[in-house]
Amino acid sequence: MDTFITGKIDVKHVSIYYGKFRAVKDVTISIPDHKITALIGPSGCGKSTLLRSLNRMNDLIPSSHIEGSITFHGMDIYERSVDPVEVRRHIGMVFQKPNPFPRSIYENVAWGARINGFQQRLGHPSLDEWVEICLIKAALWDEVKDKLRSSGLSLSGGQQQRLCIARAIATRPEVILMDEPASALDPIATLRIEELMRELAAEFTIVVVTHNMQQAARVSDYTAFLTMDHDRSGILVEHGNTPQIFTNPVDSRTEGYITGRFG
């Protein structure tokens, strides 16, 4: 089943626990570079938990712990010597609900760049230029260029989410994790986010969690299907090329899910 040799991120035999409850069970998956990998599956199958383990966001939940290994550039990100802050600087995240800081649009984008030690250097963009570049990349520039000083919260939901994407790419990550980035948005805003993801895939590796199968089919290169096992922990059923998963799944559970028989 594992068709990729090594990916940008390699997840090997990972189980994730919240206290005694095992939310994710023995998942092995490889995230290929410069591609979009979609994690799909029914509610509670652990897809968000798995996503959040990729940049150690689960560390913020005191009761959680992880078994197995997740390597990034061949380095186990859960090793003792690894600083989770550095992990997150390379593997950024966009959340389900748009969460811009209650500051200006400009400050939202500049913030991430600044804490990552953005310095003006000769031949490199200034902070103003960098904010503009990131907003252009996030397909938001034309809508906000005349109101950079107004609050990020004054934007619409879809614009706020694109602002969060601009903020994430301003820190120059290699990987962007997206946790249901469009589930709080209307269909048109969703479409714009999907188009944006396709554009960003040229530069970044993207892992997206979605419960929207059409979205996974439209946007992703690879799809991983997770489901709940009998003990309610999430397992990876299969993963592979998106067209193959959607047209010719190997496992009957995948077929059942994508044809809408359950989930």
Added chain:
Amino acid sequence: MIPSQTKLIDEKVTSQLLKKRNRLGERFIESTLVFCGFISIFITLGIVFELGKEALPFFSSTDFKLIKFLTGTTWQPQIKLFGVLPLVMATLTTTVIALLIAIPFGIGIAIYLSEYASVKLRSTIKPTLEILAGIPTVVYGYFALSFVTPFLRVLFGKDVVEIYNTASAGIVMGILILPLIASMSEDALAAVPRSLREAAYGLGATKIETTYRVVIPAAISGLAAAIIVGISRAIGETMIVALAAGAGPKFTFNPFQGAETMTGHIVRVSGGDLSYDSIDYNSLFGISLLLFFMTLSLNMLSQWVVRKLSEVK
């Protein structure tokens, strides 16, 4: 559309269908709640009226001059010297000392509790703070007199620190308002949505960066409100200063000397034999009114500050 249902409603019923109902119970509850809402306004107006009525003879007396009242440095009602500055100065001294203690420690406690403390530690520290808040102020007063003052006298020398001094009263007042500021600040920090913290962590922010550059700025209006409530409380606090700060208005900038605050003076003088309608008696209401306006303007300032700070930077 279910045909059988539409058939059941004939014209007579339709006219009744959407008719306004008389909901007596709801109207009763609503008017009760309106009354409750206005109680605070009635009480405030009543207090202002009473203060004003009693203070009026003082302000209209021939011995009273506003300039002298506000700038005079001697308060000797017996010889008709009504300079309120000694009392105001003592109030400001104790308040500033109290805030120097309460703001850094109070906000420090709040940040620790909301951002750093484990669930277990938090469940020990919070109730302890609440106990601290429940101690009667008279106990704090004696704590100042019997512990803090002797301690200060050992530390700085008996010839420097008087038995009654504003420093001791201020320090203990700081301890008194500490739980108030800590608890309000903690509420403000805890109210910052988790999603904002996650946003910061997701961008590779450290804990310090998240706390100081996201959480605190997002809670700043609540923190400012906590501080200003603390200031109001310190200005109005009476028992500690009456016991420990000293008796007798004295104009001094030295916190190791005894001095009488506005509230302390009112308490001491009204506790003695004072005839009604004497100018001494009415002067107390003058002080009270000034005190009232000080806290009122502070509250207005706080609302202005909170509004300013909540605006986008």
